[in-house]
Amino acid sequence: MTLFDDKDERFKNLFGKTAVFVLLAALGMGLAFVLVGVKKGAFTAKSPIYFVADSGQDLSEGMPVKFSGFKIGKLDTLALDEQGRVQVEVDIESKYLRLIRQDAVMSLKKEGVIGDGILEISRGTEGKPALAAGGRVRFERASGLEQAVIEVKNRIMPILDDIHQTLHDPDGDVRQTLKNLRELSIEMRGTRERLDRVLGSLDTNLNNQVGPLLLSLRKSAANAETVTGKLDYELPVLLKKADSSMESLRAATETINHAVQRSAPQLPGMIDETRDTLGKTRKLIGDTQQAVDSLSTHWPLKSDTPPPDPGPVRMDSHD
Amino acid sequence: MYKLILLIFAGLLAACSSAPVVRQPLAIEQAGAADKDARKALRDGELLRAQHDFATALALQQSLDDTAGSATTMINLATVAHQLNDDRAALAWLDRILLEKEAIYPQQARLTAAFRKAVILADQARLGDADKALRFADKLCDRKCALNFGIDALRARLLLLNGDAQGALALAQAVGKQDGAGKAEQANALRIVAAAEDKLQRPTEALQHYQAALEMDKALALSERIGEDLNGLARASAQLGRDQEAAEYSRRAVLVNESRRQSDPVP
Numbered sequence: 001m002t003l004f005d006d007k008d009e010r011f012k013n014l015f016g017k018t019a020v021f022v023l024l025a026a027l028g029m030g031l032a033f034v035l036v037g038v039k040k041g042a043f044t045a046k047s048p049i050y051f052v053a054d055s056g057q058d059l060s061e062g063m064p065v066k067f068s069g070f071k072i073g074k075l076d077t078l079a080l081d082e083q084g085r086v087q088v089e090v091d092i093e094s095k096y097l098r099l100i101r102q103d104a105v106m107s108l109k110k111e112g113v114i115g116d117g118i119l120e121i122s123r124g125t126e127g128k129p130a131l132a133a134g135g136r137v138r139f140e141r142a143s144g145l146e147q148a149v150i151e152v153k154n155r156i157m158p159i160l161d162d163i164h165q166t167l168h169d170p171d172g173d174v175r176q177t178l179k180n181l182r183e184l185s186i187e188m189r190g191t192r193e194r195l196d197r198v199l200g201s202l203d204t205n206l207n208n209q210v211g212p213l214l215l216s217l218r219k220s221a222a223n224a225e226t227v228t229g230k231l232d233y234e235l236p237v238l239l240k241k242a243d244s245s246m247e248s249l250r251a252a253t254e255t256i257n258h259a260v261q262r263s264a265p266q267l268p269g270m271i272d273e274t275r276d277t278l279g280k281t282r283k284l285i286g287d288t289q290q291a292v293d294s295l296s297t298h299w300p301l302k303s304d305t306p307p308p309d310p311g312p313v314r315m316d317s318h319d
Numbered sequence: 320m321y322k323l324i325l326l327i328f329a330g331l332l333a334a335c336s337s338a339p340v341v342r343q344p345l346a347i348e349q350a351g352a353a354d355k356d357a358r359k360a361l362r363d364g365e366l367l368r369a370q371h372d373f374a375t376a377l378a379l380q381q382s383l384d385d386t387a388g389s390a391t392t393m394i395n396l397a398t399v400a401h402q403l404n405d406d407r408a409a410l411a412w413l414d415r416i417l418l419e420k421e422a423i424y425p426q427q428a429r430l431t432a433a434f435r436k437a438v439i440l441a442d443q444a445r446l447g448d449a450d451k452a453l454r455f456a457d458k459l460c461d462r463k464c465a466l467n468f469g470i471d472a473l474r475a476r477l478l479l480l481n482g483d484a485q486g487a488l489a490l491a492q493a494v495g496k497q498d499g500a501g502k503a504e505q506a507n508a509l510r511i512v513a514a515a516e517d518k519l520q521r522p523t524e525a526l527q528h529y530q531a532a533l534e535m536d537k538a539l540a541l542s543e544r545i546g547e548d549l550n551g552l553a554r555a556s557a558q559l560g561r562d563q564e565a566a567e568y569s570r571r572a573v574l575v576n577e578s579r580r581q582s583d584p585v586p
Contacts, residue, residue, distance in 0.1 A: 312394040317473035318507040
């Protein structure tokens with residue numbers, strides 16, 4: 001070693017330099033381990049909780065435990081107990097324990113439809129005490145895709161069987177309906193042939209009768225035009241005559257007015273005569289009434305008339 | 320058509336086959352016609368014409384010695400005179416029946432005359448004479464006649480006028496409960512009950528009974544009594560301190576009485 005020291009200055013204190021280098025490397029590696037450990041939660045305080053599963057299927061050590069979508073722990077151990085049940089221990093980060101109630105449920109689910117299995121713990125009922133370290137929770141398996149398919153199959157198969165039976169029953173509604181449709185289509189064919197014949201006949205009739213009718217209508221329109229022309233010519237004459245009639249009416253009204261004015265002095269006398277006539281009429285009606293009354297007392301009408309009231313007229317204790 | 324002619328022939332044959340009713344003598348027919356005319360005039364409110372026609376009928380009946388008819392017509396004449404506010408003439412007509420020494424008029428006519436005389440005397444506040452006439456009527460009736468309820472109602476009224484409100488109340492209540500009394504007499508009885516309660520300082524009950532009497536009088540369309548009922552209601556309401564109601568009843572009574580005077584038939 002002294003040999004190098006002697007020849008090259010860079011090799012001076014070589015041991016010290018090497019020791020510093022190794023120490024820095026070891027320190028960096030240690031720091032990296034610590035950071036990874038912190039990241040992985042190796043230094044986070046955890047609390048064990050337990051549940052019992054009916055089988056260990058789909059359960060595995062290291063399986064994540066999630067709460068509201070966040071990983072808060074993992075499955076630690078799986079063990080079969082004396083009754084053949086699976087005792088499961090999961091480690092939950094202690095700081096999340098206060099969020100979980102005693103009646104929380106641990107569910108085995110799939111992430112997505114065909115994803116890995118995870119354990120998801122529910123929050124539990126508000127108001128219940130928080131779950132303590134070492135506590136037990138209930139376990140259930142969420143229905144997965146396979147189970148859903150089985151349920152659907154169980155429901156659909158009987159329906160398919162019914163449909164199959166309905167379609168193949170010779171006396172069933174479907175077969176009968178098809179038979180009726182077949183017969184109907186045969187009848188429809190006959191109906192169509194008859195309809196074709198009727199339409200052909202209608203076409204012939206239209207050609208033979210509607211044409212003359214249209215011709216007649218055209219003639220009537222021409223006549224109407226002629227009448228309108230006549231009216232155009234005669235209407236002014238008629239209006240002139242109406243004016244003349246109105247003038248005559250006005251003259252007649254004036255004549256009546258004059259006549260009334262001339263006879264005005266005679267009106268009181270006429271009114272008196274009218275009043276007298278009315279009085280006589282009234283008397284005549286009275287006499288007629290009397291005659292009717294008198295007649296009603298004689299045979300053969302007498303039997304139908306009520307007898308006269310024999311008693312005194314009404315008067316009570318307060319009159 | 321053929322069947323119709325056959326039917327007419329059959330009808331005529333049946334008419335000819337039955338004996339025609341023998342025609343009454345002319346005087347009897349005339350008396351009947353006059354009586355009928357008088358009743359019609361009375362219904363129409365033509366009191367003077369009714370009086371004239373009843374007088375005509377009476378003359379004819381008396382000339383034919385129809386004492387029963389004469390008595391009825393004299394009672395009718397008395398009633399018309401009372402409606403004409405000529406109570407002196409009314410009492411004179413009734414006395415012609417009641418003071419007849421010989422028993423030529425039927426008992427029913429004498430009973431009716433006595434009762435109506437009592438009513439008219441009560442209206443004149445001649446309570447002693449009214450009571451006397453009423454007792455005579457009651458004696459003739461012997462509680463068996465149709466006027467029995469009217470007699471009791473009038474007796475209750477006389478008791479009230481004599482100041483015996485308790486007695487009037489008991490008697491009128493008994494009449495008011497009788498179904499055979501007729502609506503008019505029941506209303507009269509209710510009015511007496513209410514008036515007696517009014518005197519006995521029982522305005523609540525009086526109000527109730529005046530209301531009931533008002534409903535009955537309205538149904539009978541007796542304008543004068545409706546006015547009386549409304550005045551009674553006004554008095555009872557005033558006693559109860561319900562001045563607003565009392566004023567309303569009084570106003571209604573005034574309107575009813577004024578309208579009645581305006582619509583009264585011209586005699």
